[in-house]
Amino acid sequence: MTAKSKGEEQRVTKNESGIQRLLEIMAKLRDRETGCPWDVEQTFATIAPYTIEEAYEVADAIDRGDMPGLKDELGDLLLQVVFHARMAEEQGAFAFADVAAAISDKMTRRHPHVFGDAHVEDAAAQTVAWEEHKRRERESNGDADRSALAGIARGLPEWQRAIKLQNRAAKVGFDWPGPAPVIEKLHEEIDEVRAEFAASAAAPEDAQVRARLEDEIGDLLFVCANLARHAKVDVGSALRCANLKFERRFRAMEALAAADGTELAGLPLEAQDRYWDRAKAAERS
Numbered sequence: 001m002t003a004k005s006k007g008e009e010q011r012v013t014k015n016e017s018g019i020q021r022l023l024e025i026m027a028k029l030r031d032r033e034t035g036c037p038w039d040v041e042q043t044f045a046t047i048a049p050y051t052i053e054e055a056y057e058v059a060d061a062i063d064r065g066d067m068p069g070l071k072d073e074l075g076d077l078l079l080q081v082v083f084h085a086r087m088a089e090e091q092g093a094f095a096f097a098d099v100a101a102a103i104s105d106k107m108t109r110r111h112p113h114v115f116g117d118a119h120v121e122d123a124a125a126q127t128v129a130w131e132e133h134k135r136r137e138r139e140s141n142g143d144a145d146r147s148a149l150a151g152i153a154r155g156l157p158e159w160q161r162a163i164k165l166q167n168r169a170a171k172v173g174f175d176w177p178g179p180a181p182v183i184e185k186l187h188e189e190i191d192e193v194r195a196e197f198a199a200s201a202a203a204p205e206d207a208q209v210r211a212r213l214e215d216e217i218g219d220l221l222f223v224c225a226n227l228a229r230h231a232k233v234d235v236g237s238a239l240r241c242a243n244l245k246f247e248r249r250f251r252a253m254e255a256l257a258a259a260d261g262t263e264l265a266g267l268p269l270e271a272q273d274r275y276w277d278r279a280k281a282a283e284r285s
Helices: 003-029 037-041 044-063 067-090 096-109 123-140 158-171 179-202 207-230 235-259 269-284
Strands: none
Touching: 003 037, 003 067, 044 067, 044 235, 067 096, 158 207, 158 235, 179 207, 207 235, 235 269
């Protein structure tokens, strides 16, 4: 056995023992007699929001280039998988080993160019092949939905689902030819939102008016997502950057106000705007 293979074998053994330890910890936490009361009372539905949150925290660590943080966040995300698998095992549905086996089978099946004799030209061709594999799998599982939009999960964050819907529609030719008409549509949607705000101001208690306003704002956001898609900009990444920028500047505003011996909460909007401008100017300098 070579030194390299010995090292690989040691890593595999360590990984297996680490996973087994985590599974045993979760089983103990979920023990009805001696476990943690909080863990015991959880369900798939109550844990799902934490699963989504942990996935976002993984993305945040990646954005910050924080490798120690990424290690911790990936552990938190793995715990979510183990938690769900343990609850399923308690119901007799499946166990963690079944989850691992299923994804291993799926990855092997969907990469015949790696694990078989198929050939793909590049990443773009592999994306097409991947979608075709998914379509065939849905059909073999009895899914009768033949729409180009079939198989797009409803549990996705809505901005992500919007992009997937738009991409699928684009594959059959239903798409704007470029960003210019999308921008025109964006202006049109803004005008419609403005009109619904005016109607809402005139009848603030009218449920139908409020529903129309929500509908128009939804259309506006959908077009914004489409514009990002045409620009090949990731919507989630763009929004995260905007959030970070706002947080950075707002905290700078608070610091500037504190240095002047005041607090933002006690200032009129005009004075707060001046601090905002100062915070922006400080970033440019």
